[in-house]
Amino acid sequence: MANYYDIDSILVEEEFVPVVFQKAINGVKIDESTEKGYVEQGSKTQLPFWLAHELHMRQAVSIGVPACFNQKTRLEIQADAACVDLRSRCPYFYEFGCKLAPLCDKSIGLLLAYAFRIRYKEVLHKAHTTAFAAASRFLMLLTKEETYMYEAAQSSMAAFKKWRMGGPRLQRASILGRKRKPAE
Amino acid sequence: MYARKGYELIKDLANGEKGQLQPFNEDLFNQVVDQCSQHYLELQALIRKMQEESVDVRETRNAEHYGALIHHLSLIRNKRCLMAYVHNRAEIIQSFAWKVGLELLELPEEVQEKLSLSEKNYFGKHSAALQTYMAEVGIDLNVDMVPPKDPYIKVRVLDDMGEGILLSDKTANLARHSMHFLKRTDAEQYIARGLMEELTG
Amino acid sequence: MAGQSDSTMSLFSSEEIEFMAEDEMVEIVPNLRMDSLNFICGDYGPFYPQLAAQVPIWLALALKKRGKCTIRLPQWMSIENLTQVLEAERDSHAFQPLPFHYVEISRLLFDLAREDIPDMYMVRSLIEDIRDVRFHKVETNLEKFTASTVTWKNMSAMEVNVIRAFAGRALQAFYKHDNEQQTPDTDRTLDKQPQIPTDRPKRNLKPR
Numbered sequence: 001m002a003n004y005y006d007i008d009s010i011l012v013e014e015e016f017v018p019v020v021f022q023k024a025i026n027g028v029k030i031d032e033s034t035e036k037g038y039v040e041q042g043s044k045t046q047l048p049f050w051l052a053h054e055l056h057m058r059q060a061v062s063i064g065v066p067a068c069f070n071q072k073t074r075l076e077i078q079a080d081a082a083c084v085d086l087r088s089r090c091p092y093f094y095e096f097g098c099k100l101a102p103l104c105d106k107s108i109g110l111l112l113a114y115a116f117r118i119r120y121k122e123v124l125h126k127a128h129t130t131a132f133a134a135a136s137r138f139l140m141l142l143t144k145e146e147t148y149m150y151e152a153a154q155s156s157m158a159a160f161k162k163w164r165m166g167g168p169r170l171q172r173a174s175i176l177g178r179k180r181k182p183a184e
Numbered sequence: 185m186y187a188r189k190g191y192e193l194i195k196d197l198a199n200g201e202k203g204q205l206q207p208f209n210e211d212l213f214n215q216v217v218d219q220c221s222q223h224y225l226e227l228q229a230l231i232r233k234m235q236e237e238s239v240d241v242r243e244t245r246n247a248e249h250y251g252a253l254i255h256h257l258s259l260i261r262n263k264r265c266l267m268a269y270v271h272n273r274a275e276i277i278q279s280f281a282w283k284v285g286l287e288l289l290e291l292p293e294e295v296q297e298k299l300s301l302s303e304k305n306y307f308g309k310h311s312a313a314l315q316t317y318m319a320e321v322g323i324d325l326n327v328d329m330v331p332p333k334d335p336y337i338k339v340r341v342l343d344d345m346g347e348g349i350l351l352s353d354k355t356a357n358l359a360r361h362s363m364h365f366l367k368r369t370d371a372e373q374y375i376a377r378g379l380m381e382e383l384t385g
Numbered sequence: 386m387a388g389q390s391d392s393t394m395s396l397f398s399s400e401e402i403e404f405m406a407e408d409e410m411v412e413i414v415p416n417l418r419m420d421s422l423n424f425i426c427g428d429y430g431p432f433y434p435q436l437a438a439q440v441p442i443w444l445a446l447a448l449k450k451r452g453k454c455t456i457r458l459p460q461w462m463s464i465e466n467l468t469q470v471l472e473a474e475r476d477s478h479a480f481q482p483l484p485f486h487y488v489e490i491s492r493l494l495f496d497l498a499r500e501d502i503p504d505m506y507m508v509r510s511l512i513e514d515i516r517d518v519r520f521h522k523v524e525t526n527l528e529k530f531t532a533s534t535v536t537w538k539n540m541s542a543m544e545v546n547v548i549r550a551f552a553g554r555a556l557q558a559f560y561k562h563d564n565e566q567q568t569p570d571t572d573r574t575l576d577k578q579p580q581i582p583t584d585r586p587k588r589n590l591k592p593r
Binding site: 005007060170172 | 186187191194195197198201203204226229230233245246247248250251252253254255257258261264265267268271272276279280283284292295330333337368371372375376377378381382383384
Binding site for chain 3: 094098109112113116117120121124125127128145148149152153155156157159160162163164166169
């Protein structure tokens with residue numbers, strides 16, 4: 001189980017999955033629009049993963065494959081994994097996929113490994129060679145984890161270069177955020 | 185959708201710049217708490233209904249059971265979001281004590297404004313515990329976070345800090361733009377707060 | 386108080402690595418007489434004018450700053466040796482053996498003991514070249530990363546540190562995805578029920 005307090009672990013589980021209810025459920029309004037107050041067996045909807053998963057464990061729903069792992073995305077990844085805009089499809093593409101694979105489609109695991117292997121090289125390459133301005137368009141395509149990797153590479157390199165240049169060792173605490181203008 | 189408020193709260197936290205504090209979102213925080221109570225009431229109502237129909241609450245897996253389950257799950261999901269919100273902020277607040285200063289009033293005003301009342305309390309108690317501990321072991325643990333080189337450094341004052349400021353080995357008039365040669369350990373806290381900058385070369 | 390190293394991103398800041406490098410020994414030639422110094426880390430001296438002595442770099446630099454000694458250039462920093470290393474570095478895929486802290490030590494000496502380094506300009510540019518070649522190698526190696534074990538001999542402290550955060554994350558991801566393929570269902574011991582079949586046809590992607 002991922003860290004209980006971890007923001008990213010929480011957000012991954014907010015991704016929606018299509019479900020089909022296997023049981024009738026009373027006293028809930030799953031879609032805010034329905035005024036019925038109950039769910040019929042066999043009805044379909046989208047639920048956030050944390051809820052869908054718990055219900056799935058109790059055989060109350062069956063889980064389908066979400067749009068970000070559909071055939072179209074798979075074909076695009078096969079064609080040119082590095083250029084696929086995964087962020088807009090799902091910012092937690094890998095983490096979500098890992099959680100989802102055992103529940104609905106095991107082949108997602110292979111897709112993730114394949115996509116990561118190719119995109120990893122791209123991240124590595126861009127992180128060390130491209131100027132930030134030129135990389136910003138590329139960054140728009142990255143998932144959260146890929147962005148973290150990119151930032152890790154960039155910031156370690158920047159810290160090294162700064163050390164090599166020398167200069168002040170003590171600085172304003174970064175935790176205070178950007179510097180505001182000193183009061184005139 | 186259920187536990188949506190908790191998600192909004194976490195989103196609010198995640199949207200802030202990494203490692204930096206946003207103002208405490210009291211309004212949204214309370215909405216999540218309210219939603220928790222709401223889930224609890226509905227959960228109770230469903231259990232009551234099951235009891236009225238005298239079905240075995242533990243064993244039965246009827247429509248009411250699943251309804252109660254969903255409310256239960258939503259409640260603990262919201263709870264997780266609340267806990268994560270408070271916990272992650274508390275970690276940043278702790279690091280203020282380590283990286284900026286041990287007194288609340290030493291923190292920049294715009295930072296103080298972002299803390300809730302209980303967070304200010306927490307900061308104060310954390311700092312006090314830290315101070316007691318440091319006094320006992322006899323070491324200032326929150327200085328020299330960057331490996332030190334020289335005992336004295338050259339600094340420039342960035343903000344008017346006033347006259348007759350008491351330093352460990354002298355009193356100084358720290359007017360804006362003035363330059364000084366200070367003990368590193370004295371200057372460190374002012375640099376961390378952005379009131380001075382270190383000069384090199 | 387002004388701790389700037391971001392503990393979540395990398396374990397050490399460059400300044401901290403440099404601090405560790407300062408424990409390496411160098412040879413100095415003092416120009417004063419001084420009794421031996423007894424520190425927690427060891428005893429150094431006594432010191433006599435013109436008699437070479439071994440001291441840690443931090444001590445050497447402290448004496449140097451006060452004009453009390455000259456520092457002898459370590460043997461590996463000689464132009465012949467560096468030229469050889471650079472050639473070997475260019476000819477081979479492997480990393481050549483150099484002191485673990487060669488980046489930090491050379492920088493400290495360039496900064497604070499420049500008049501003790503004959504042909505300082507040449508030495509500096511050789512070391513820069515070596516570092517560039519080696520860093521290029523690091524990147525090439527990173528490209529070949531997979532979850533299988535990674536062994537690179539003779540990498541230096543700073544070289545490791547520059548890629549630590551990135552490589553750590555990447556290895557974790559590779560490890561996760563490789564395991565995912567072999568044993569899915571890793572952290573779900575609860576989930577013992579049969580899979581509810583989906584109506585989607587399964588289609589495996591062939592890894593290239």
